[in-house]
Amino acid sequence: MKIKILGAGSIGNHLAQASRRMGWSVVVIDNDPKALERMKNEIYPKRYGSWDASIQLFRAGDEPKGGFDIIAIGTPPDTHLKLALAAIEEEPKLLHIEKPLCTPDLAGVGEFIEAKEKHSRVMVTVGYDHVVSEAMEAVTDLIKKGLFGDILTIDVEFREHWRGFFAAHPWLSGPQDSYLGFWKRGGGAGGEHSHALHLWQYFANVLKWGPIVRAEAMFDMRNEKGALHDQLAIFNLETKKRKIGRVVQDVITLPVRKWARLQGDQGFIEWHCNGVPEGDLIRYQVKESAPVEKIFPKKRPDDFYREVLHYDKLLSGEIPPENSPLSFERGVEIMKILNKTYFQD
Numbered sequence: 001m002k003i004k005i006l007g008a009g010s011i012g013n014h015l016a017q018a019s020r021r022m023g024w025s026v027v028v029i030d031n032d033p034k035a036l037e038r039m040k041n042e043i044y045p046k047r048y049g050s051w052d053a054s055i056q057l058f059r060a061g062d063e064p065k066g067g068f069d070i071i072a073i074g075t076p077p078d079t080h081l082k083l084a085l086a087a088i089e090e091e092p093k094l095l096h097i098e099k100p101l102c103t104p105d106l107a108g109v110g111e112f113i114e115a116k117e118k119h120s121r122v123m124v125t126v127g128y129d130h131v132v133s134e135a136m137e138a139v140t141d142l143i144k145k146g147l148f149g150d151i152l153t154i155d156v157e158f159r160e161h162w163r164g165f166f167a168a169h170p171w172l173s174g175p176q177d178s179y180l181g182f183w184k185r186g187g188g189a190g191g192e193h194s195h196a197l198h199l200w201q202y203f204a205n206v207l208k209w210g211p212i213v214r215a216e217a218m219f220d221m222r223n224e225k226g227a228l229h230d231q232l233a234i235f236n237l238e239t240k241k242r243k244i245g246r247v248v249q250d251v252i253t254l255p256v257r258k259w260a261r262l263q264g265d266q267g268f269i270e271w272h273c274n275g276v277p278e279g280d281l282i283r284y285q286v287k288e289s290a291p292v293e294k295i296f297p298k299k300r301p302d303d304f305y306r307e308v309l310h311y312d313k314l315l316s317g318e319i320p321p322e323n324s325p326l327s328f329e330r331g332v333e334i335m336k337i338l339n340k341t342y343f344q345d
């Protein structure tokens with residue numbers, strides 16, 4: 001399998017390493033030569049132990065085109081769809097676009113959908129990796145068994161101070177140096193932590209609650225050093241079947257809390273991302289029985305390994321594309337929620 005990754009930053013490194021773990025051939029492209037140097041000499045060896053010399057690095061413009069099974073777009077959100085439009089012309093079997101799919105004004109979505117229809121054999125996905133984790137698979141199996149009775153509501157939170165992010169990116173002096181500081185570029189709490197909206201939508205789908213038809217939100221906006229972004233975003237959501245629930249995303253919470261809870265009339269289940277030092281934790285209780293806790297050991301690189309394993313199964317036909325929670329259509333729905341709520345006033 002051959003993968004071409006655009007962007008040698010944080011996600012580019014994760015996807016490259018996960019692909020190498022699969023034994024795939026990896027090409028990485030960046031338009032900034034310093035980013036390519038940083039990948040080879042700093043990020044990759046620091047994160048994964050040593051540089052993998054089989055990974056080929058190219059400056060944008062010099063890269064090979066055509067013949068890739070997968071092309072992954074791992075650049076800032078406001079560049080995704082322009083690069084995806086060019087990438088789909090190469091007809092990979094699968095085109096992965098990082099989350100959030102685009103900017104909240106939905107610029108370029110219509111044009112990309114037209115291109116996607118023209119190249120209908122290309123599977124297009126959006127990189128909401130948490131949904132394909134082992135712990136999430138276990139939560140899904142338990143919900144599907146109906147263990148908790150009728151699920152009454154869903155809560156999801158992705159609350160993470162971005163101090164850790166900036167400590168790991170010392171070449172950035174703060175949010176103002178990156179798309180992260182600008183909600184209009186797909187940064188801020190709304191875009192950066194849209195994993196939470198995506199998980200809520202995922203559960204609603206598993207529970208056959210129908211599509212999200214109503215979304216109301218409040219954003220705590222921050223304007224500092226030229227950056228303008230929401231540091232806290234709170235969403236109330238309603239589905240077609242009139243089920244309601246809540247999503248909270250922020251870039252101010254310490255320690256980190258990435259969590260989901262489904263409350264049923266017979267019990268509850270919770271997912272705690274990195275809830276224990278070894279990895280993810282799920283907790284559940286049925287009626288008055290003793291609460292159960294299960295640990296799913298993982299490290300951060302395993303999240304992306306799970307994602308590429310999912311791609312392997314999509315490409316082998318083991319998982320039909322319409323069953324993938326990473327589908328392009330679901331990624332578009334998330335952006336429509338952000339579009340509606342950011343621009344509501």
Ligand SMILES: NC(=O)c1ccc[n+]([C@@H]2O[C@H](COP(=O)([O-])OP(=O)(O)OC[C@H]3O[C@@H](n4cnc5c(N)ncnc54)[C@H](O)[C@@H]3O)[C@@H](O)[C@H]2O)c1
Nearest residue numbers: 007008009010011030031032035074075076077098099100
């Ligand atoms: N799924 C996840 O959990 C996860 C984790 C991290 C990042 N991401 C997503 O990945 C995307 C990138 O984030 P990041 O943290 O890796 O950013 P980053 O700034 O670390 O890296 C982005 C890289 O893209 C390069 N780039 C920009 N425009 C380009 C172009 N036109 N052609 C080639 N390269 C270009 C930049 O030079 C930079 O090196 C974002 O959408 C982010 O939300 C997702």
